Amino acid sequence: MAKDPLEARNAAGEYFKSGYNCSEAIFLAFRDWLNLDVPREMVRMTTGLGGGLGHAGCMCGALTGSSLVLGLLKGRDDVGQDRHAAYDLTRGFHDRFEQSFNYTCCRNLNPHPFDTKEHLRNCIKITGNTAKLLAEYLNERGLAD
Numbered sequence: 326m327a328k329d330p331l332e333a334r335n336a337a338g339e340y341f342k343s344g345y346n347c348s349e350a351i352f353l354a355f356r357d358w359l360n361l362d363v364p365r366e367m368v369r370m371t372t373g374l375g376g377g378l379g380h381a382g383c384m385c386g387a388l389t390g391s392s393l394v395l396g397l398l399k400g401r402d403d404v405g406q407d408r409h410a411a412y413d414l415t416r417g418f419h420d421r422f423e424q425s426f427n428y429t430c431c432r433n434l435n436p437h438p439f440d441t442k443e444h445l446r447n448c449i450k451i452t453g454n455t456a457k458l459l460a461e462y463l464n465e466r467g468l469a470d
Contacts, residue, residue: 327464327469327470328358328460328463328464328469328470329460330456330457330458330460330461330464331457332358332460333354333355333358333456333457333459333460334453334454334456334457334460335453336353336354336357336358336456337350337351337353337354337387337452337453337455337456338350338449338452338453338456340353340354341448341449341452341453342449345368346371346372346374346375346376346386347374347375347376347385347386347387347390347448347451347452347455348371348372348374348375348386348387348389348390348393349368349371349372349375349390350387350390350452350456351371351386351387351390351391351394351452351455351456351459352367352368352371352390352393352394353365353368354456355391355394355456355459356368358460358469359394359398359463359469361394361397363397370393371386371389371390371393374386374389374390374393376431376439377430377431377432380439381431382430382431382432383430383431383432384429384430384431385422385426385428385429385430385431385434385451385455386431387451387452387455387456388418388419388422388429388455391418391422391455391459392415392418392419394459395411395414395415395418396411396415398414398463398468399411399414399468414466417462418458418459418462421458421462422455422458425454425458426451426454434447434451435447435448435451
């Protein structure tokens with residue numbers, strides 16, 4: 326039975342509201358939503374992705390955080406393993422994200438100055454909707470069970 330994407334959206338929104346950035350919120354929400362057996366401390370690796378790579382405004386942190394989640398599900402841990410399943414899954418989500426939001430670049434998605442009220446209000450919507458999009462994507466592929 327498919328899991329509820331709204332739960333993932335709400336969890337990501339709550340993490341964001343509590344002070345985590347977009348990428349951290351996605352990672353933590355999906356760690357919970359998927360019951361991933363990874364240490365909570367791994368959230369550290371997502372911190373620098375927020376703000377489009379450390380406030381550079383490049384690739385959206387919610388998107389890059391989603392890519393990390395997909396890597397946890399389909400990535401490899403040995404060079405002898407095939408990487409194409411992870412590549413295909415991540416590319417598919419990238420394309421779906423771009424189709425949904427029209428951009429993948431943080432500064433285009435959210436043109437407000439970082440950490441302003443307007444920026445944070447817009448970013449929480451992007452983060453929550455990205456979580457919902459990722460949850461739907463995982464459900465469709467049977468990866469959320």
